[in-house]
Amino acid sequence: MTVQAEDPPPMHHEILQIGLSAPEDVLGARVRVLAVARRLGIEPERRLRLATALSRAAAAVCAAGGGGLVVDVGAAGIAATVRGPADALREAAEAIRERVSEAELAAGLDGNSTLRVVEPLPRGTESDRRPAAPDVPDLLAALAEEDAELVALVEAMEARDGDYARLNRELEETNRGVVALYAELDERDRRKNEFLATLAHELRNPMSIIGTALHTLRMKAGPEDGGARLLGVAERQLRHLARLVDDLLDVSRIDQDKIKLQREAVDLVAVVERAVDTRRAGLAEKGHELAVEVRDRPLPLWADPDRVEQVVDNLLSNATKYTPEGGHVAVVAAREGNEAVLTVTDDGIGIPPEMLDRVFQVFAQADPSLERSAGGLGLGLSLVDRLVALHGGTVVAHSEGEGKGSRFTVRLPLSRQSAEPAGAADGAEPPAAGREGSGEGAGERPGVGPAVLLVEDNADAREMMALLLEGRGYRVGTAADGREGVEKASSGEWDVAIVDIGLPELDGYEVARRVRGSDAGAGLLLIALSGYGRPEDCEKSVEAGFDRHLVKPVEPDELFQLLSTAGR
Secondary structure: OOOOOOOOOOOOOOEEEEEEHHHHHHHHHHHHHHHHHHOOOOOOHHHHHHHHHHHHHHHHHHHOOOOOEEEEEEOOOEEOOOOOHHHHHHHHHHHHHHHOOOOOOOOOOEEOOEEEEEEOOOOOOOOOOOOOOOHHHHHHHHHHHHHHHHHHHHHHHHHHHHHHHHHHEEEEEHHHHHHHHHHHHOOOOOOHHHHHHHHHHHHHHHHHHHHHHHHHEEEOOOOOOOOOHHHHHHHHHHEEEEEEHHHHHHHHHHHHOOOOOEEEEEEHHHHHHHHHHHHHHHHHHOOOOOEEEEOOOOOOEEEEHHHHHHHOOOHHHHHHOOOOOEEEEEEEEEEEEEEEEEEEEEOOOOOOOHHHHOOOOOOOOOHHHHHHHHOOOHHHHHHHHHHHOOOEEEEEOOOOOOOOOOEEEEEEEEOOOOOOOOOOOOOOOOOOOOOOOOOOOOOOOOOOOOOEEEEEEOOOHHHHHHHHHHOOEEEEEEEOHHHHHHHOOOOOOOOOEEEEEOOOOHHHHHHHHHHHOOOOOOOOOOEEEEEOOHHHHHHHHHHHHOOOEEEEEOHHHHHHHHOOEEEE
């Protein structure tokens, strides 16, 4: 193939003339040139080189403003002339040189405005030195047939393009529907989470009042008083209700990726022992025999101790619910390779085979009637699965079937650093908050304790909390709204201020900020009291100036322990 620099010999037959102004013109020119070259018997490789060279030139001309292509056929061969801006053609000629060896192609410009490429026709025989002349009429007729085929092909492609366009519109419409559906689901999920947070707050307010009243009654009841047993039942049921509310919120927070683990070095054995101590009374009440086996110690974890204890407690709670009276529950803690393995086994009602894959789903229940009688929502095992996964572990359920008990196996990665059991360094017992009954020390009357200001707009809550504190020997003052609370707390008369967050006029956060800004506010122990217990709620309280954030219903022993630190 040769690109001529001098004027070529006259060519007598113009086969094609194509305008070049759009990308589809370049494609059409390439197809037509290939068809002509094929009809003239030019070898496939040479045809492709010719079409590629012309495509480059045609594309450059289109990009530079447009031009044209003329194809001539004669005895010497096929010649194609691309007309267009000189700069574009010059660059195209350079590109052609780079792609085709000089032995086959010499590039040149004619009048600085055309690029002419000539491809010789194949020779007839080796003794015949002159190229065979093409049969032009037959060539034109063949091209006309191919034009008709090309037109039919283009029409078919256009029809197919129409189908594609219709499908694309349908897909876009479907996609918009899916996007709208996801947006609606996100909005519903957001509203659900807001509802759960509000529900928890609204439930915790009356629960707090009831709990305070029950604890006050217990202080007044004598050890031989028959009402003490009734109070114990009411207190346990109140704790159970509080646990259900907490479980609802935990599931919601995990789904929103709002649970932040407070990791530290912890020994799984110590966590298991605390959880067992918490559940021991409940197991004994149902006549369950509990066996605890620690095969290896310590079992160091880098984990959130409260959340790991929640995992163990939920598994024990599940075993307690679904094991008939007089049944057996076994807890085993051991080391297997680089993992700490906790197994909780019971000989209770078991799990049907079809439920094993769904037992960790939210609200999953093997037998709703049994679940209701046991007082659950089907959230405990779902929380176990989510919390274990957050720690990089796994939990698996196993059961031979109904009536054959169940086994839950938790695997958590061991930490490289050892962990002492909580409180082992100084021999202190874990805090009493959240346990059955009250520990020593926290339950003793402090005699003359610090002066406590209670800022609470709910009259029942204010009265019950005041009675509780006065019954323990504290001097108590009250305020019914935020403005009164700021005035009294800033007087210098009080050692502690317990402030409800949801106050009228001035909320608890603003009360804390104003009190901290007063002369008497610097040394005051400020305790926030709220039905909201999310991490962001606690952080907001700290930022406002509170020393502690307590979530309703407050465990009295936890409150008394906190009050004992006032003035230290």
